[in-house]
Amino acid sequence: MNFKSLRVYLEPTLRIAVETVDETILPDHEVLIEVHYSSLNYKDALSANGNKGVSKNYPHTPGIDVAGIVKDSKSDAWKPGDRVIVTGYDLGMNTYGGFSQYVRVPSDWIVSCPDSLELRDAMCYGTAGFTAALSVEKIVNNITPDAGEILVTGATGGVGTVAIAILSKLGYSVAAATGKATSAAFLQSIGAKTIVSREETNDQTGKALLRSRWAGVIDTVGGNILSTAIKTTQYLGHITCCGNVSSPEFSSSIYPFILKGVTLHGIDSVACPKEHRFKIWEYLSTDWAIPGLYQAVHEVTLDEVPEQLDLMIKGKHQGRTIVNLKNS
Structure with a gap:
């Protein structure tokens, strides 16, 4: 053959x-x-x-x-x-x-x-959509739509776009972070309420904590953008991490975790158990279908x-x- x-x-x-x-x-x-x-x-x-x-x-x-x-x-x-x-x-x-x-x-x-x-x-979902759904699941299980904005970094990528669309469908207010200013209309068309520049999510001050802004974060890029997300997440907020396009390394003090109770979730789509895989695909084919x-x-x-x-x-x-x- x-x-x-x-x-x-x-x-x-x-x-x-x-x-x-x-x-x-x-x-x-x-x-x-x-x-x-x-x-x-x-x-x-x-x-x-x-x-x-x-x-x-x-x-x-x-x-x-x-x-x-x-x-x-x-x-x-x-x-x-x-x-x-x-x-x-x-x-x-x-x-x-x-x-x-x-x-x-x-x-x-x-x-x-x-x-x-x-x-x-x-x-149309693929690994990117599957990873986005795993990330959204952590947000949905821990944060209600009325808690505040959910930041999605790397917003124009495959994971980011699907995450924005699902969150929007589920009633969350989504802020899309991107370095592509020309993509604002596209991001708003898939459900983003706010467009955030990359500079706003890439703090260079070195401070351990910044003004609380996000109820939750789906981070797809890693590096200093993840560090900034941790500093700017609200009390008892939840952050998911699934990518390293910016960098596989990040730096953080323990203060966001011990003073604001922030939780960081690692998202693994590679070795996800089979039963959980099918559950996520069922979500994507029914309640979370975009x-x-x-x-x-x-x-x-x-x-x-x-x-x-x-x-x-x-x-x-x-x-x-x-x-x-x-x-x-």
Whole structure:
């Protein structure tokens, strides 16, 4: 069986190519999936640019998201024809990934696609939307909509846009932090009430505490922006942390935690337990479904993926982009 796959080479120089391969290239796992859709994430862009902290072995096929149909299974848990989703674990990192018309993965990595969710729609969310929903869950479980504004950093990214849209749907007042002034209208169209400049969320004073402003924060970038968020969160506020685009390191005194009772939640979408995964996908297909998202995403073919990954690395990508493997 031959099929198309995006391959990344580092020797003699970095090269990304869409090639026709055969199934012997796939790892020896239990379940063969025909991929209908994948989606673009920042990890994919890092992997496609040879980042050894994400993918150690090359040539490699990135793609940390898959939605498709089971074609063959050595596991009793799955049968041909099952509609499935795979996100997280090692998919697309050091295991052959979803920028391919077929993948073979361990049975335990797979969850059923909810009946009310189309495969394409699942990838409109993808890992970014799944991570956003995990973050929103922490906010919803601890903060009521009348408590005050929720700040979302990295607002134009995949996690940020989905988080804003879900929070807005659930009745929260959302402040969107971005360094892209031209994106204000877009952010307001998906539910942001306030647009906050990057400078406002990047304190340089070195103070341990600043004026309380946010009831909660969904931080997607890390670094000093996370530090500033901690300083400016209200009494008994909650902050989620899921990204390191700015920096994987941050500095904070203990005062926000012991004087204001601030809670910092780490968000892990990679090894999230299977039962919790399905629960989050059910939320995204029902109560947290975002009106209009499925039409608002940018859909590309496999041949167009390298250009989109380049935009992502350069910080010029906005919103969600899905990859149609059926028509590639």
